[in-house]
Amino acid sequence: MLISAFASPLAREFHTVQSRGPGLVSSCRRSIKPISLINTLISMEYSIRPARAQDCTDIERMIMDLAVYEKMPDQVKICHKELERDGFGPNPFFQCLVAEVPQEHSSPGGHTVVGYALYFYTYSTWRGRCIYMEDLYVMPDFRGKGIGKALMATVAKVAMEQQCVRLQFSVLDWNRPSLDFYLSKGAQDLTEKEGWHFLRFDGEALEKLALEAP
Amino acid sequence: MLISAFASPLAREFHTVQSRGPGLVSSCRRSIKPISLINTLISMEYSIRPARAQDCTDIERMIMDLAVYEKMPDQVKICHKELERDGFGPNPFFQCLVAEVPQEHSSPGGHTVVGYALYFYTYSTWRGRCIYMEDLYVMPDFRGKGIGKALMATVAKVAMEQQCVRLQFSVLDWNRPSLDFYLSKGAQDLTEKEGWHFLRFDGEALEKLALEAP
Known part of the structure; x- marks a missing residue:
């Protein structure tokens, strides 16, 4: 799943942020600090921190939330154990940040980890190190607060x-609101601008290709 | 630079392979072994092996060849020292394979490393571990031999x-021959099929976004 597989949540998140104008975004931003440092709150305090292995059950839950929202829960083939193995070993396949709220602001289900951004390092042979953001998700009850x-x-x-x-x-x-938001922030749409298409081998096609290796 | 930045070399490489039909492809494939193991040669022997740090000058040369071919040599901002640092440390940002020919088959310039594939690990939160192939390049004199x-x-x-x-x-x-080749091998064009667009923040837009972090 790529970042906009959860098109609407993101669109709503950012659309809300945008429609409130820069003032409130700025105010909210100042409240995004480790909880112990927050003296004044705008509407809800939260912190952004690197995920730990024990967050993987929460991350798995949100990955599934997203897939259910998209009516594709059967597409999710990994669980928290694989996330732990792949993201928290000596050579992790990905990095993850989580957004956390204090217990008194937890979700109706009692969750305090309410959003995540999962990314990994990539490489350009012209420019060097890059980051690819695979997922960005905020639980519905916590949208519109600048967490995304x-x-x-x-x-x-x-x-x-x-x-x-x-x-x-x-x-x-088709996720025009998200696209417009990113473009307004200065992102370039390389598919539109330069014609890049994204290709994939998987399943049998990948196996067949691998068999052609010397 | 992404893989098809070098559209025509790849297209030619694969088009030649395809036009020769499966018989010769198969014959060539059998010759792709470590040189010491090759007893019979079809047209040219070569080996595929993981790149070593000392290959970075060759890789840099081929990255630049590619950029010159594309009339964009000024786009290349990294050199072999950065490739060494980023690809051969304890947590490499990329992996690389090189294609090597014996000295007697070296290029007019005396090079024996004549192609490379640069890739890195990525992650799908639905499916797990993936690989992204950033570059695939074969020097012009060595195309049509199945190296790519x-x-x-x-x-x-x-x-x-x-x-x-x-x-x-x-x-x-616009790189239709390469696209058709990959599709014929079973790859899916996700931009065509599902509408994925590839977006990027860089330069000032990236700096500005980073300044908005809590």
Whole structure:
């Protein structure tokens, strides 16, 4: 699943942020600090932090939420154990940030981890280190508070810190609100601009190709 | 740069392979073994092996060849030292395979490393481990011998060995011969089929986004 597989949640998240104008976004942003440091709250406090292995059950839950929302829950073939193995070993396949709220603001189901951004490092042979953001998700009850934007901006901050020169991701063409939001923030649509198509070998086609290796 | 930035070389490589029909492809394939093991040669022997740090000057040369071919040499901002740092440390940002020919078959310039496939691991939150192939290149004098196909198939083999469920890459829409080749091998064009667009933040837009992080 790529980032805009959850088109509407993102669209709503960002659309809400945008429609409120820069003032409130700015105010909300100031409240995004480790909880212990927050003295004044705008509407809801939350923190953004690197995921730990024990967050994988929450991440798995949100991956599935997203797939259910998209009416494709049967597409999810991994569980928290695989996420733990692949994301928290010595050579992790991905990195993850989570958004957390204090217990008193937990979801109706009692969850305090309410959003995540999952990304990994990639490489451009012209420019060097890059980051690809695979997923960006915020639970429906917690949208419109700038959490999605804070997650995305934090991924961009990590990119800068790690000397990455690009932050890349994919969006579905019918997800116009999200596309417009990203473009308004200065992203370039390389499919539109340069004609890049995204291709994939999987399943039998991948197996067959591998059999042709020397 | 993504894989089909070098549209025509790839197209020619694969088109030649295809036009020769499966018989010769198969014959060539059998010759792709470590040089010491080759007893009979069809037209040219070569081996595919993981790149070493000392190959970075060759890889840099071929990255630049490609950029010159595309009339965009000024786009290349990295050199072999950065490739060494980023690809051969304890947590490499990429992996690379090279195609090598024996000294007696070296290029007019004396090069024996004549092609490369540069890839990295990515992650699907629905399916798990994946590989993205960033570059696939064969020097013009060495095309039409199945080297490009052998490189790509070896990346697919690595993907299977590492329990990766997808091999992904990008192709320019005007690069019809390459697109058709990949589709004929069973690849799916996700931009065409599902409408995925490839987006990027870089330069000032990335810096500005990072400044919005909490």
